[in-house]
Amino acid sequence: MQILEKAPAKINLSLDVLHKRPDGFHEVEMVMTTVDLADRVELTLLQGDKITVESESRFVPNDERNLAYRAAKLIKDRFGVKQGVKIFIEKNIPVAAGLAGGSSDAAAVLRGVNRMWELNLSLDELAELGAEIGSDVSFCVFGGTALATGRGEKIQAIPAPPPCWVVLSKPTIGVSTQSVYQRLDVEDAEHPDTKAMVEALKEGDYEGICANVGNTLEGVTLAMHEEVGQIKEQMKQAGADAVLMSGSGPTVFSLVEQDARAQRIYNSLKGFCTEVYMVRMLGYKETP
Numbered sequence: 255m256q257i258l259e260k261a262p263a264k265i266n267l268s269l270d271v272l273h274k275r276p277d278g279f280h281e282v283e284m285v286m287t288t289v290d291l292a293d294r295v296e297l298t299l300l301q302g303d304k305i306t307v308e309s310e311s312r313f314v315p316n317d318e319r320n321l322a323y324r325a326a327k328l329i330k331d332r333f334g335v336k337q338g339v340k341i342f343i344e345k346n347i348p349v350a351a352g353l354a355g356g357s358s359d360a361a362a363v364l365r366g367v368n369r370m371w372e373l374n375l376s377l378d379e380l381a382e383l384g385a386e387i388g389s390d391v392s393f394c395v396f397g398g399t400a401l402a403t404g405r406g407e408k409i410q411a412i413p414a415p416p417p418c419w420v421v422l423s424k425p426t427i428g429v430s431t432q433s434v435y436q437r438l439d440v441e442d443a444e445h446p447d448t449k450a451m452v453e454a455l456k457e458g459d460y461e462g463i464c465a466n467v468g469n470t471l472e473g474v475t476l477a478m479h480e481e482v483g484q485i486k487e488q489m490k491q492a493g494a495d496a497v498l499m500s501g502s503g504p505t506v507f508s509l510v511e512q513d514a515r516a517q518r519i520y521n522s523l524k525g526f527c528t529e530v531y532m533v534r535m536l537g538y539k540e541t542p
């Protein structure tokens with residue numbers, strides 16, 4: 255038996271960090287949405303007890319450190335499942351990029367083994383389990399567009415943005431989310447207007463969405479890696495409607511309505527960066 259799951263990347267239309275909590279996590283408000291750049295997760299039922307994981311990316315571990323492996327193991331242990339699973343990940347999302355690639359793979363495995371091992375868990379239950387793996391996994395279980403609060407695990411669905419192009423560009427550096435949070439001074443940082451972003455999405459107001467993109471972590475990553483600022487500048491000059499760093503970076507994305515302009519931004523970045531993608535905004539739920 256084989257099951258295929260699509261694991262799309264997410265971008266943060268806005269990301270606000272409110273404060274550090276006593277448990278060490280940061281309290282956040284994030285507006286997240288999926289884009290049409292996805293890993294392909296292939297699950298094969300094993301009659302033995304084993305979980306195996308494999309991807310062709312040299313940046314991703316093929317062992318129990320893989321978030322996809324951890325997702326399968328968590329469910330197997332929690333529900334005393336006697337069967338195993340072979341996980342193959344076709345890795346298309348850049349790694350350590352601010353696009354939640356690992357979290358989306360883990361979420362795809364949660365959805366997939368739920369079907370494969372016939373556990374009948376709801377998406378809410380899977381999202382709750384996902385939070386034990388990482389703060390972005392809960393959102394990735396649902397996909398679509400959502401406001402994530404708490405440490406990122408409390409998910410409220412909101413309407414998808416109007417269709418547009420998303421041009422993504424990742425400099426060759428990888429950024430560790432932990433190091434960015436460690437350097438963040440919450441008082442000093444810029445804070446986006448989350449309410450205005452949610453309102454713009456509810457109204458389907460593309461200009462309002464573009465006017466309210468903002469990321470509290472952007473300044474920290476910008477100060478560490480000047481490439482991020484250079485990409486932002488280049489995208490703005492090439493005519494993007496909005497430009498922002500996603501998550502803790504270093505990927506920068508632009509939102510663009512016009513086809514020709516999106517192509518121009520893509521072309522102008524292609525000579526500057528090796529990892530550039532021009533994809534459609536997904537935004538709606540693709541998962542059952």
Ligand code: ATP
Pocket residue numbers: 313314315319320321322343348349350351352353354355356357359360390429431501502503
């Ligand atoms: P986020 O936006 O949620 O902070 P990210 O895009 O910055 O995530 P990931 O691509 O998820 O980061 O990878 C972060 C780290 O997790 C990498 O160092 C990688 O080695 C490890 N990792 C474990 N499993 C996976 C996986 N399935 N795919 C990608 N990275 C993985």
